[in-house]
Amino acid sequence: MRVKLVPAENHTGCEESQNWPLDDYYRFKRGFVFAPFSYCFQCCLPQSRNRNGEEPGCHAGFSYRKGETCPFAGFIFKTVFCIWHMQAFRELMIRDIVPERTLSSAEEFSAWALEEDADDGKYNNCLEAFLWFCGEVEKERPDFFV
Numbered sequence: 001m002r003v004k005l006v007p008a009e010n011h012t013g014c015e016e017s018q019n020w021p022l023d024d025y026y027r028f029k030r031g032f033v034f035a036p037f038s039y040c041f042q043c044c045l046p047q048s049r050n051r052n053g054e055e056p057g058c059h060a061g062f063s064y065r066k067g068e069t070c071p072f073a074g075f076i077f078k079t080v081f082c083i084w085h086m087q088a089f090r091e092l093m094i095r096d097i098v099p100e101r102t103l104s105s106a107e108e109f110s111a112w113a114l115e116e117d118a119d120d121g122k123y124n125n126c127l128e129a130f131l132w133f134c135g136e137v138e139k140e141r142p143d144f145f146v
Contacts, residue, residue, distance in 0.1 A: 028110050029077045032126070043072035044127050076130045083133055084109050097125075097132055 032039075037047050040059065048055040062070055083089040084103065094103055103109045113126040122128055137144050 024106055025078070025081050028081055028106070028113070029074070031110050031114055032077070032124075039124065039127070040070055040072075042070035043074065044076040044124070044130075045072060046123060046127070076127060079133065080113065080126050080129045083129060089133075092136070093129055093132060097129060 032041070032044065034041055037049050039046055040062070043059075045056055045059045046054040048060075059070075059072065062068070083093055090103065094101065098112065101108070101112060103112055113129070114124060116122065116124040123131075134145070
C-alpha cells in the first residue's frame, strides 16, 4: 500500500483549529533553529548527523537543494501544536512526557518543545511529543501505521 501525503494547503478546514490564531503557530515553528545536519528544518525529522543512521528511510532520499520542499514539511510541527491546543491531549502529553511541567502558556510550551536531551538519547521535545502521539494512536489502532 502506498501512502500519499496531503499538501499543506489542504491542512485547513479542521473545525477544532479554526479558533487558533495562526500567528501563534508560525511563531512556534519559527522558533526552531537546528544545528546543521541534525534535523530537517522543514519537518523536524532527524538527519544522519555524522552518518549516525538516525535519518528515517522515508526521508533519506530528500535533497536539500534550494527551493525544494520536504514532503513532510510542517506535519510534525502542526501535529504537536494541535496536541497542545486540545486540552485532553495536552493533559495526556504532560502526564506521560513531562509531569513536572505545566506547559500552560504558549511561551512555556514553545520553550519546552525546543529542548533536547541528546545525552539521554532523546530528540527535541517536539519530535518526542510527536512520537509519543504516534505511540498512543498505535495502542488504540495497532494497524494504523501498517
